[in-house]
Structures are given as C-alpha cells and as structure tokens.
Amino acid sequence: MSDAPTSSLQPAVRTEVLRQSWSVGVATGAYGVSFGALAVAAGLDVWQAQALSALMFTGGSQFAFVGIIAAGGLAAAPAAIATAALLGLRNGLYAIQNALYLGVRGPRRIAAAQLTIDESTAVGIAQDAVPAKRLGFWHTGMAVFVFWNLATLAGALLGNALGDPRRFGLDAAAAAAFCALLWPRLRSRDAVATAVLAAFIAALSSPFVPAGVPVILAALAALVVGLGVRGPRGESPRSDGHGHLVGEDPLP
Amino acid sequence: MTMWIAVLLACSACFALKFVGYLVPESWVSGERTSRVTTLIPVALLAGLVVVQTVVGAGGALMLDARLVAVAVAVMLLLARANFVVVVLVAALVAAGLRALGWG
Numbered sequence: 001m002s003d004a005p006t007s008s009l010q011p012a013v014r015t016e017v018l019r020q021s022w023s024v025g026v027a028t029g030a031y032g033v034s035f036g037a038l039a040v041a042a043g044l045d046v047w048q049a050q051a052l053s054a055l056m057f058t059g060g061s062q063f064a065f066v067g068i069i070a071a072g073g074l075a076a077a078p079a080a081i082a083t084a085a086l087l088g089l090r091n092g093l094y095a096i097q098n099a100l101y102l103g104v105r106g107p108r109r110i111a112a113a114q115l116t117i118d119e120s121t122a123v124g125i126a127q128d129a130v131p132a133k134r135l136g137f138w139h140t141g142m143a144v145f146v147f148w149n150l151a152t153l154a155g156a157l158l159g160n161a162l163g164d165p166r167r168f169g170l171d172a173a174a175a176a177a178f179c180a181l182l183w184p185r186l187r188s189r190d191a192v193a194t195a196v197l198a199a200f201i202a203a204l205s206s207p208f209v210p211a212g213v214p215v216i217l218a219a220l221a222a223l224v225v226g227l228g229v230r231g232p233r234g235e236s237p238r239s240d241g242h243g244h245l246v247g248e249d250p251l252p
Numbered sequence: 253m254t255m256w257i258a259v260l261l262a263c264s265a266c267f268a269l270k271f272v273g274y275l276v277p278e279s280w281v282s283g284e285r286t287s288r289v290t291t292l293i294p295v296a297l298l299a300g301l302v303v304v305q306t307v308v309g310a311g312g313a314l315m316l317d318a319r320l321v322a323v324a325v326a327v328m329l330l331l332a333r334a335n336f337v338v339v340v341l342v343a344a345l346v347a348a349g350l351r352a353l354g355w356g
C-alpha cells in the first residue's frame with residue numbers, strides 16, 4: 001500500500017524504514033499468542049478470538065474485552081464493549097496525527113483507520129520526510145496485523161489444548177498482563193494518583209455492582225484527576241525512535 | 253446478546269473511533285483539559301482491570317488467592333524491566349505452582 005511518493009525515497013532510507021517496520025511487526029505481533037490463549041480461556045471460541053484480532057486490532061482493548069467476559073460472562077458484555085471502546089479512544093487521537101501526513105481518501109482511508117495503532121503511528125511520526133512517514137505507517141501496520149493475527153491463532157489453539165484456565169494460572173496471567181500494560185503509563189504524579197483512585201473505586205464497588213461495571217466506574221478517576229488538578233496538558237503521541245510511542249504498552 | 257454480537261459490536265466501536273480520527277480537525281481534542289483526561293483514561297481503566305483481575309472473586313467479593321502472589325511477582329519483574337511475555341508467563345507459572353501445591 002505504499003504509494004507513488006515513496007518511490008522518491010533514497011534506497012538506503014527506504015531499506016531502513018522497511019527493516020524497522022517489519023522488525024517491530026514481528027516483535028509486537030508475537031504477543032498475540034498470550035491474547036489468543038487468554039481469549040479462549042475466557043470462553044470465546046477460536047474464531048471469536050481471531051475476529052477480535054482481525055477486526056478490533058488494538059491489543060489493550062482486546063485484552064480488556066476478554067478479561068471482563070472472563071469475570072462476568074455474557075451478562076458483562078455491555079461493560080466489556082464500553083471498556084474496549086474507551087481504551088480504543090487513543091487510536092482516534094493517533095488517527096488525527098496520522099491524517100496530517102497520510103493524505104488518504106476513500107477505501108485507503110478505511111484501511112488506514114484499521115491499521116491505526118501504537119506501533120504504526122510511532123514508526124510513521126518518527127520519520128523525517130512525508131514519503132518515509134507513509135512507508136513506515138503502512139508497512140508497520142501491515143506487519144503487526146499479519147503477525148498479531150497469526151500469533152492469535154496459535155495462542156487460541158494452544159489455549160484450547162490446555163483446558164482448565166485456572167490450573168495453568170491463566171487468570172493470574174491476565175492480571176499480570178494488565179499490570180504490564182499499566183506500568184509504562186505511570187510516568188507522572190497525575191497518572192499515579194489516577195491509578196490509585198481507580199484501584200480504590202474498582203475494589204470498593206465490586207461487591208455491589210455487576211461484573212465489568214467496576215472498571216467503567218474506575219474510569220471516573222481520569223475525570224476527577226484530569227479536570228480537578230492544574231497540571232501540564234496531556235502529551236501528543238511521541239515516538240521513542242524504536243517503533244513504539246513514549247509511555248505506551250508493548251501491544252498493538 | 254450472543255458472544256458473536258458482543259464481539260462484533262466491540263469491534264465496530266473500536267473501528268469507528270479509529271476512523272473518526274481521520275475526519276475531525278485536531279482542534280477538537282487539543283484543549284488542555286480534554287487532552288489531560290484522554291491521557292488518563294487508559295491509566296484509570298487498566299488500574300481498575302488490575303484490581304478486578306487480581307482480588308475480585310466470583311460474585312464480586314474481594315478474595316486473596318494465588319493471583320495476588322502472582323501479580324506481586326509480576327510487579328517485581330516489571331521493576332527489573334522484564335519483557336512483557338516473561339512477566340505474563342512467570343505470573344501464570346507462579347499461580348499454577350501455588351495451586352498445584354493446594355493453595356489459592
């Protein structure tokens with residue numbers, strides 16, 4: 001999907017962008033194994049796990065969706081959908097950044113939207129010239145998509161083969177995965193305050209509301225801290241130069 | 253609601269948010285407070301998910317079991333800058349090991 005302007009790139013630059021794109025794709029996509037295994041442990045079948053990786057294609061939202069279904073079953077589906085959407089909100093912010101250099105219309109805009117994730121944005125905005133930005137965005141998006149989906153299938157089949165998720169500690173693996181997703185985001189005092197308040201809200205409300213709802217209520221902590229304190233504004237996405245955004249988790 | 257409908261609704265919502273970003277002007281989200289809240293929303297949701305997955309049992313009661321020990325080990329690994337897959341795998345092994353020993 002690289003288009004005409006990319007042909008004006010110097011071969012050395014082009015090679016370097018492609019190398020970065022596909023190495024990020026392999027490294028990030030591999031984490032799909034853990035998603036596939038946790039998805040079937042949560043009660044989804046292999047095809048539903050695969051549909052999430054192909055159609056949702058945003059790791060944090062996918063983990064949140066299956067985590068809430070695991071805790072509350074289908075009754076928690078509305079909360080699972082709402083949480084997945086709230087976590088996917090950041091992709092819309094990345095899209096606003098990417099729109100500035102991608103110049104996409106029609107079907108290409110739909111493809112660009114689907115491939116808009118942390119990694120494609122990070123590699124795209126890290127390049128200097130517009131042709132290199134476009135090349136990096138498209139190839140990283142496609143590479144992560146391919147490997148994330150292949151790895152999801154492998155993980156879902158593996159999870160099916162394992163059987164009882166608790167016996168293999170897969171519930172604890174999900175908890176640890178959310179810790180690892182939260183960790184890189186705790187870089188400011190506001191973030192730590194938000195996390196502590198959200199944790200209290202979730203713990204205190206859990207006995208009184210249906211499964212899944214405590215996580216939605218926890219989101220109120222972002223409003224309380226974000227609107228209540230006078231601090232620096234949130235950051236626009238910045239690339240760390242290695243195919244990831246500063247302060248982002250390692251998933252797509 | 254069937255599982256398939258839930259899956260497809262969630263996928264549609266996430267795609268719509270990605271797509272809308274290509275249609276709206278940047279000024280919509282560049283306000284100081286808006287940008288602070290949007291940065292903090294994932295932090296709040298993920299902290300809520302950590303708590304629910306770690307100490308909430310069936311029926312919503314708080315429950316201390318093998319998951320809490322596994323997450324404590326995960327936090328130590330994160331402090332040591334361990335890779336995502338290592339953190340997740342070791343947490344599973346810790347919980348599976350404790351349960352094999354008959355606890356949690």
